[in-house]
Amino acid sequence: MPKLQKFSRLLLILPLFFLAGCNMVVMSPSGDIATQQRDLIIVSTVLMLLIIIPVIFLTLFFAWRYRRSNTAADYAPEWHHSTRLEIVIWSAPLAIIIALGAVTWISTHKLDPYRPLDRIDADRAIPADTKPLTVEVVALDWKWLFFYPDLGIATVNELAAPVDVPIDFKITASSVMNSFFIPALAGQVYAMPGMQTRLHAVINKEGEYDGFSANYSGEGFSHMRFKFHGLNQQGFDAWVAQVKQRGTMLNRDAYLKLEKPSEKEPVRYYAGADADLYDAILNMCATPGKMCASEMMHIDMMGGGGKESEENREKLTYDNRHADEGIVAPAATVPATGAPARSEPAESTDGNSMQNMPGMDMQHEGHSMPGSGNGGDPAPAQLNNNN
Numbered sequence: 001m002p003k004l005q006k007f008s009r010l011l012l013i014l015p016l017f018f019l020a021g022c023n024m025v026v027m028s029p030s031g032d033i034a035t036q037q038r039d040l041i042i043v044s045t046v047l048m049l050l051i052i053i054p055v056i057f058l059t060l061f062f063a064w065r066y067r068r069s070n071t072a073a074d075y076a077p078e079w080h081h082s083t084r085l086e087i088v089i090w091s092a093p094l095a096i097i098i099a100l101g102a103v104t105w106i107s108t109h110k111l112d113p114y115r116p117l118d119r120i121d122a123d124r125a126i127p128a129d130t131k132p133l134t135v136e137v138v139a140l141d142w143k144w145l146f147f148y149p150d151l152g153i154a155t156v157n158e159l160a161a162p163v164d165v166p167i168d169f170k171i172t173a174s175s176v177m178n179s180f181f182i183p184a185l186a187g188q189v190y191a192m193p194g195m196q197t198r199l200h201a202v203i204n205k206e207g208e209y210d211g212f213s214a215n216y217s218g219e220g221f222s223h224m225r226f227k228f229h230g231l232n233q234q235g236f237d238a239w240v241a242q243v244k245q246r247g248t249m250l251n252r253d254a255y256l257k258l259e260k261p262s263e264k265e266p267v268r269y270y271a272g273a274d275a276d277l278y279d280a281i282l283n284m285c286a287t288p289g290k291m292c293a294s295e296m297m298h299i300d301m302m303g304g305g306g307k308e309s310e311e312n313r314e315k316l317t318y319d320n321r322h323a324d325e326g327i328v329a330p331a332a333t334v335p336a337t338g339a340p341a342r343s344e345p346a347e348s349t350d351g352n353s354m355q356n357m358p359g360m361d362m363q364h365e366g367h368s369m370p371g372s373g374n375g376g377d378p379a380p381a382q383l384n385n386n387n
Contacts (some may be wrong), residue, residue: 009137027184030205030230032121033111033186040107047096047103066311113189113199117166121204124164132166132200133144135159136278139171139178139191139213140258142220143265147278153243154250156258156268162236172282174259179215182228188214194284194293203230220263245269255286282303291315 011373021030066073100199109115116132119125136147147154161167171180173191181188186201191213203209231239247269248254257279258268274280283292 020033026189027127029184031185031201031203036111037187043103047100051093051096068122117200120164120202132168133161135181137171138281139173141175141261142224144226151240152272154270154273155225157265158267160201160231160239161203162205162233163230166202171197176217178213178217181214182209182211184209196282206230243269247383
């Protein structure tokens with residue numbers, strides 16, 4: 001028995017060695033939403049451990065109690081059923097599942113990132129006259145662009161907000177999907193091109209916090225980080241004044257230069273920004289000559305644009321917007337760029353290259369994907385509506 005107790009203590013201490021070098025910001029947050037998410041993690045873990053710990057303990061106990069060398073243990077080879085044991089085995093997990101389901105249902109609605117906040121923290125409700133701070137977030141390759149539409153400023157790779165003021169984030173991306181994540185503030189929310197996601201949060205403690213992309217998005221992903229400053233109202237006003245004093249103007253031309261793929265981008269301040277720039281980025285029409293997605297959706301809603309819509313195909317091509325300028329994101333390969341793949345062609349089960357299989361080398365066979373621009377099929381019918 002003393003050996004079993006010593007072994008059990010070692011099992012309890014072992015996880016501490018793995019956690020010693022971890023940043024525990026998720027379990028020690030500074031914002032109310034992140035705090036509630038932390039509490040949800042703890043409650044869920046405790047509920048699961050209510051069954052896991054007894055099972056682990058009893059597994060070790062039975063292995064020791066009924067070991068071969070213990071001749072004093074009861075030997076019942078014909079035993080096959082116990083009503084009391086069956087009740088315990090089934091009722092305990094069922095009760096835990098019901099409790100977890102209830103907690104998950106409530107938290108899913110209460111912590112919905114689209115749901116406006118109803119409190120500053122556990123002890124304070126939001127005053128009726130409080131106006132949230134609106135921040136428009138754009139994930140670029142590979143940096144973050146933040147618009148403050150109510151203040152008329154914008155920043156790159158630096159974000160700030162006053163303590164105890166609700167923040168309304170509107171989030172999108174310029175190209176590939178990323179994930180906007182400030183662990184001390186709230187959970188991660190995806191940033192996707194042509195779409196807008198939302199996040200409502202509040203920071204309750206002054207400090208400097210890390211923000212980053214939690215979704216792999218290419219070669220510069222590792223450096224796609226920024227600092228989030230939680231400031232008192234006076235400090236936030238001073239920060240805004242600094243941005244306006246040191247910043248330049250963010251117009252369409254400046255944005256198109258900023259949008260080009262780059263790594264380790266320094267913090268940039270913009271004292272002013274075009275009022276409709278964020279909406280243009282969201283609708284994928286910041287580049288001159290491109291049709292806004294909202295306009296295309298309106299045309300579709302009205303039943304199509306007739307023969308005149310044939311010219312819309314070129315206006316709706318977004319993915320290769322830098323190809324004509326000779327700007328290619330690192331690691332980009334065929335078919336968009338024409339650059340060869342870095343890995344060898346996959347081998348089929350009979351040892352032949354996949355490229356040599358019938359129909360696989362589409363360019364050599366005279367085929368191409370619809371709308372690829374290589375002499376293939378025309379764009380989908382909704383873009384060339386001749387009805």
